[in-house]
Amino acid sequence: MSSQPSSFKHLHVIASFFVSVLIISNVASSAKIVDIGISLFSIPFVFDGGTILFPLVYVLGDVITEVYGFKTTRRVIWTGFAALAFTALIFFILGALPPETLWEAETGGNAAYNAILGGMSYGGIVLASLTAYLAGELTNAKILSKLKVKMRGRMLWVRTISSTLIGELLDTLIFVLIATAAGVFPWEIFWPLVLTNYILKCGIEAVMTPFTYWSAGFLKKKEGVDIFDA
Numbered sequence: 080m081s082s083q084p085s086s087f088k089h090l091h092v093i094a095s096f097f098v099s100v101l102i103i104s105n106v107a108s109s110a111k112i113v114d115i116g117i118s119l120f121s122i123p124f125v126f127d128g129g130t131i132l133f134p135l136v137y138v139l140g141d142v143i144t145e146v147y148g149f150k151t152t153r154r155v156i157w158t159g160f161a162a163l164a165f166t167a168l169i170f171f172i173l174g175a176l177p178p179e180t181l182w183e184a185e186t187g188g189n190a191a192y193n194a195i196l197g198g199m200s201y202g203g204i205v206l207a208s209l210t211a212y213l214a215g216e217l218t219n220a221k222i223l224s225k226l227k228v229k230m231r232g233r234m235l236w237v238r239t240i241s242s243t244l245i246g247e248l249l250d251t252l253i254f255v256l257i258a259t260a261a262g263v264f265p266w267e268i269f270w271p272l273v274l275t276n277y278i279l280k281c282g283i284e285a286v287m288t289p290f291t292y293w294s295a296g297f298l299k300k301k302e303g304v305d306i307f308d309a
Contacts, residue, residue: 112128112264137219138284247281
């Protein structure tokens, strides 16, 4: 049984999905704020567009940590960080380039671009996304790997949910705080965003626990590996 990343047949596939979901969810976060008309303890249930998809990043991260170990997950997390930073740079450069006249007149031009895709390239949203992502994901993976050793690989659902509750709390608080302080979101919706994002993210990952079990079991069998970070 080998533990060398180069010998794994499926790691590159799940890592690619991890990075893709990370980037798409961040674009969606800057594109739209959703209000479904429900309140919780008098706090409106509003959330950014990426909240629906972003929990899948944690699910995939949990699977990678469970099967391949923390060191491999850490490399994937840093790869995602680099890809996200590069995406923000491209959107920034694109927004700085002069618009074509006809496109400007028909679509709203740079004003429309900056209102949607440009959100990914603003200093505040970039700092919020990158900082929150690193803090949340690394914390989640570290806790999960430690719990795996402590619990001898048993009760995966307890380990994934426990690490998610802490990782997503850090991720949500840091992201919304920095983004709000930078003027991306108004302070009036700070707590609604924190509460709603946290509940949705943790809830979605909890619902996807069967997928986590199946994926981890499938990969352990196919790769012939089950790493404990002792």
